[in-house]
């Protein structure tokens with residue numbers, strides 16, 4: 434699923450073809466479009482757009498380049514319109530010092546009023562900022578402490594972006610990131626995708642390869658494709674992650690929260706085995722926000738073998754199956770073995786087990802021989818270079834026994850001939866090099882994961 438979080442469907446460009454444009458978006462899996470208003474007239478008209486199209490949500494506001502001396506009085510009407518159930522944001526509002534259509538003073542005054550309106554209504558802001566980063570950071574961020582919002586068509590530098598994220602805002606990217614002369618790929622890579630949305634800003638900023646033609650919401654997929662190349666994810670991953678972000682900010686597309694038995698990231702199909710775990714790692718979101726790359730992994734009930742197989746059958750386009758989820762798979766060892774057995778007899782794919790390595794303690798026996806022929810790859814969380822640090826980080830129910838058992842489990846997996854990986858989370862005072870040395874000594878592969886990066 435993709436969401437075009439910023440389009441101007443009431444522009445004359447779509448006068449004779451809006452129906453087709455919206456249908457083309459749906460055909461391309463662009464499930465929702467946010468029509469962003471630029472002035473009072475647009476805001477009024479957008480209500481009928483919402484009433485006509487089930488997949489269109491609307492915002493109300495006045496773009497900084499549309500401001501007039503009379504805009505102040507129009508704010509009252511915008512405030513009334515904001516009560517309509519289709520209105521999910523206040524926008525497009527902000528500061529534009531590039532075009533200089535109106536004075537800076539007027540822009541700042543009206544923007545401050547829209548910030549108040551956002552606070553009053555609880556609706557997030559869709560913010561336009563052009564050549565005004567100094568003022569945003571110096572004079573406005575502190576005024577926006579109690580509101581949420583997105584900086585659309587983000588054009589700032591890395592420091593601006595990180596500062597906005599730090600202050601709870603989202604950034605949104607449009608078709609210009611696909612242009613050959615776009616020079617900010619490195620900035621995009623450093624902004625966590627969990628704080629990003631995608632948009633077309635239609636009818637402007639048409640992405641490649643359609644540059645030069647009129648833009649439309651279906652092309653938001655091209656923005657996702659560009660991001661997928663920067664984040665080593667698929668366009669579908671980007672669509673889902675950014676849709677989840679849109680859900681968090683605007684409250685739309687709630688279906689994204691449906692719990693998953695199987696979930697795809699890149700070309701791997703993960704199985705959400707359980708939410709139970711023998712650890713309670715300090716960096717784990719399992720009990721707070723169990724969402725991975727836009728997939729909600731909070732299980733209402735643990736899936737049966739049959740339900741899992743049925744779910745696997747519905748998927749295509751993957752090259753490995755991974756037992757994972759927000760929990761420890763070996764807590765359900767029989768389930769893992771039964772599903773893996775079915776996979777091995779029916780699908781030509783590798784099977785991986787992601788585990789905290791405490792399976793022998795959990796099952797009170799050496800489980801490694803039981804995995805032979807069912808699992809190809811085992812990825813084990815080493816987490817730390819010493820037993821004390823391990824316990825401090827994982828808070829395992831097995832206490833001091835846990836670390837030595839994990840090391841033994843790694844050795845057993847290596848000995849049994851599994852492709853074996855150890856992983857650590859780059860967190861706090863974990864000594865990456867000492868952990869790497871342990872992995873080398875155990876003769877297994879080693880991976881480091883940034884603690885903010887899951888999946």
Ligand code: SF4
Pocket residue numbers: 710711712713714717718719758759760761789814827
């Ligand atoms: S082992 Fe994994 S699932 Fe369990 S608490 Fe730690 S990070 Fe979370």
